[in-house]
Amino acid sequence: MKSGAKAMYAIGAFMLLMTIIYILATNFVQEDGYLGKVEWAGITGLALATGLSFMLGGYLHFTEVRCDILPEDWEEAEVADKAGTLGFFSPGSIWPAAMAGSIAVLGLGIAFFHYWMIVLGAALLVFSVAKLNLQYGLPKESH
Known part of the structure; x- marks a missing residue:
């Protein structure tokens, strides 16, 4: 597995942990004498961010298998190994x-x-x- 997929899986695992902590923290906070009030906006946002991170990690995992080794995945790589033409950008385009x-x-x-x-x-x-x-x-x- 290459570095892009590892990074997205790590972000997904972190977001999953934060989602669980958020659910527990909002469930056990007493507000106005009511214990266990669910806060759906934050839970939904964190759950969607978790799913998106894992989806991107899966996409990168499946596409990086078909690519050659990249300089960021090679331990002896130099900065100059990644240098080169990135593409053509039109400076006069409106x-x-x-x-x-x-x-x-x-x-x-x-x-x-x-x-x-x-x-x-x-x-x-x-x-x-x-x-x-x-x-x-x-x-x-x-x-």
């Missing part, structure tokens, strides 16, 4: 800013519960994501 604006419109629509703004933000987000992904994949238009 589409990341357009995506941020689309997310802002969508978030404001959700926050104020305006259906027209939610639809507009979602449409703008789909359009800007498509343009970002296809900005170098489409042929140039000739005039």
